[in-house]
Amino acid sequence: MSIDMSQFHQVFFEECFEGLEAMESGLLSLNIGDIDSEVINTIFRAAHSIKGGSGTFGFTVVAEYTHIMETLLDEMRDGRRQVTKKAVDVLLGSVDCLREMLTSIQNEEDVNMVSAAKHQAALEIELNGSAGSGSAPKAIEVHEIAPVAVANESEEIDEEQGWKIAFCPYLNLLKTGNDPVRLFRELNGLGEFTANVNIQDVPPFDELDPEECNISWELKLVTDAKEAAIREIFSWVEDDCALEIAPLSKPKKVKKLKVTPSAPAVDVVEVISVAPEVVESTAKKAAAVVESDPSKNTPKASSSIRVDTDKIDTLINMVGEVVITQSMLGLIGENFTMDKVGQLKRGLAQLERHTRDLQQSVMNIRMLPISFVFSRFPRLVHDISTQLHKKITLKLVGENTEVDKAVVELINDPLVHLIRNSLDHGIEMPAERIAAGKPEMGTIELKAYHRGGHIVIEIVDDGRGMDKAKLLAKAIEKGLVDEATIMSDKQILELIFMPGFSTAEKLTDISGRGVGMDVVRRNIQSLGGNIDIISELGKGSTIAIHLPLTLAILDGQSVAVGDETYIVPLVSIIESINITEKMLNKVAGKGETFKLRSEYLPIIRMREIFNVKSGEATKSNEGVIVVVEGQGALCGFLVDELLGQQQVVIKSLEANYRRVEGVSGATILGDGSVALILDVPGLVRLSVR
Amino acid sequence: MTTDYIAANSKQIEQFLTFELANEVYGVEILKVQEIRGWEAVRVIPNAPSFIKGVLNLRGSVIPIVDLRERFSLEHCDYTQKTVVIVLCVKRSHAETFVMGIVADAVSDVLDIKCSEIKKAPNFGAQLDTRYMRGMHVYKQNMIMLLDVDKLLNPDELDDIETISDSVSVDYDELL
DSSP states (O other): OOOOTHHHHHHHHHHHHHHHHHHHHHHHHOOTTOOOHHHHHHHHHHHHHHHHHHHHTTOHHHHHHHHHHHHHHHHHHTTSSOOOHHHHHHHHHHHHHHHHHHHHHHTTOOOOHHHHHHHHHHHHHHHHHTTSOTTSOEEEEHHHHSOOOGGGTGGGOTTOOEEEEEEEEOTTTTTTTOOHHHHHHHHHHHSEEEEEEEOTTOOOGGGOOTTSOOOEEEEEEEOOOOHHHHHHHHTTTGGGEEEEEEESSSOOOOTTOOOOTTSOHHHHOOEEEEOHHHHHHHHHHHHHHHHTOGGGGOOOOOOOOOOOHHHHHHHHHHHHHHHHHHHHHHHHHHTOOGGGHHHHHHHHHHHHHHHHHHHHHHHHHTEEETHHHHTTHHHHHHHHHHHHTOOEEEEEEOTTOEEEHHHHHHHHHHHHHHHHHIIIIISOOHHHHHHTTSOSSEEEEEEEEEETTEEEEEEEEOSOOOOHHHHHHHHHHTTSSOTTOOOOHHHHHHGGGSTTOOOOSSOOSSSOSSSHHHHHHHHHHHTTOEEEEEEETTTEEEEEEEEESOSSEEEEEEEEETTEEEEEEGGGEEEEEEOOGGGEEEETTTEEEEEETTEEEEEEEHHHHTTOOSSOOOOTTTOEEEEEEETTEEEEEEESEEEEEEEEEOBOSTTTSOOOTTEEEEEEOTTSOEEEEEOHHHHHHHHHO | OHHHHHHHTTTOEEEEEEEEETTEEEEEEGGGEEEEEEOOOOBOOTTOOTTEEEEEEETTEEEEEEEHHHHTTOOOOOOOTTOEEEEEEEESSSSOEEEEEEEESEEEEEEEEEGGGOBOOOOOGGGOOOTTEEEEEEETTEEEEEEOHHHHTOTTTTTSOOOSOSSOOSOOGGGO
């Protein structure tokens, strides 16, 4: 009986990643020193199902690794072990490591064994370290440390072409400036490469010299490369090691190395004495080189979506309604007489309502709670605040706010950037905070809520805020603005979105390269949103991102300018008014404004800004002013006529052309012609220029 | 690249769709042509270069229409019943393609042209940009200019309004 297991892989990976997220958030909410059995149980369950799943699918590496985590968690659950910060950090590290492993397996790449071994070693140490008394030598099972390779199945095939290499460096290998990891990488380039590390010879901690290489390796390379090619890789270290190369088909047991991954457990449970730090540090060193290229391991974007059964039930109901209405209309049409017109009209109205409902429920399926994005941030804040020695709590508000899947996917990177900025530049060091009379613990609040047809995401910190004088000085120094320009506070704050602007005195690896904020703003604008800053020196900053709820359909007001038809998104319209000559004023003979109740609003003549040539010029007393809100300010669009409201499907102009300023997209009207959708904030920007 | 390509495939035959533009004959590779349709009114794109007439609804996707007369700075002519739009599938980059329409006075013929018979466009100096030309071909004593659609209609290139020709007044004896 053979079932194709690969069809379940996608589901398995999704469940695993969900489990990992649950573990992560559980770990972060664990109070140090306090055992909350409910939380530990949750983490344990997640680990357990990952272990079970990966065992079923034959991903032994993952299963074995999770098993060790589970042991540790089990002890915590039973109260046999304290929840220490170190233990939590190690577990968090292993969550990352598991995620990396699963991503590699999902992308059908080789698992990065070096980094796995490193985490596994750390886990073992945590597990065994506190079992005995602190100073006693710690027992470590060799076979657990030896990286277990994906090559488990291939081990059984005898005819494999390749080489078995016993690599025993002399003590001075590291001193000569050679790095085994580099060699391994070279070997990896030749074919399927597996390394087993042997740490039998590592001396007890008090006799250890960190510059000596006490470990040796047994390497397996499945390749069709010649022996000479392998010899060449080792040519640099030939004098500093004992090297034996043998073909794979006739396995030659090197006396020193007893450990192979497929050997039965009895054989390999060799208890040796080893100082944990050594393993960790050597492994870390080894891992550091390999890990330097994490960008390769980006997980595949998930193309499936989990939907509430409730939502599907509603959808099915809707479809039922539509079918009923359709058959009713069909009945009317069968032998139509004029006296049935009323009935027909009612039927059509019903159909329209159902279609709209149906459309809404379909769109609802694409909606995901924003917690999909937010849930990653507690970890980020935890890691970075530790790294920066700051004390910061992250508050999440409105995680259940729903937003389109596409927005969820695209908003993550800008948010990460903004939160890093708040962590790095916003929140002060604890001492500084106390001196300023603020609580030692800084707070970053991440809020999401709906307003109008938009979702608003706010990042609020209570840090040092932005120094407007400093911003302005910096901008002048960099030549981004003229010294003579008079700028409002808001304009000064917006300087940080200019390309090449960074006020951080020193660059850190977290933020401060000045390439970020302009990219953030551009990304958000490309989603059809905008970004605002409010900041008060000494009190903190608030960054608010406004995004459209969905990227596919919008409610629009169609307006006519000459022969052209444009769609104004309904959400940005405040009101529309007929104008009379008296309402218009000119400032200095140029800028036109009009008085709306007590406010003076600037007027944008659509005909002029879009260079529309058809039709007669709009007379001042005939047009309609559509009052819109864009970039936080009100302004009036002068158009010839209002045509009607309708829902429009957004079509991209960029797909076949390119971005047009002041236009966010196109749509197809009922008569088959194209109409352009106005980008209100963009037009306001355009008119300022 | 064009020359290497020609040299390597000199025995191959390619098909070209030829069309008329201000009494001159131009050709595009037929494999790029998606369809040919009559002229219909388009929606103007604000502040676009004048040779972009606007956008059109082509079965649900919005495609831009380029007037080659204006692109090449030829005299303008009114659109008539005979005016056609050739819808082309253009390569933007290795993986990306997009659809665009070009306005032509009339479609003439489909020709089989041996690659060896495609002559490289001579260097006309500053007055004429030959970057957008695949080459030239002589058919029944008539000059046909074969256009490199990918280069000509690349949206990133649409900004530089450079003239290809005011009709080929250059002496092309050397080609014959």
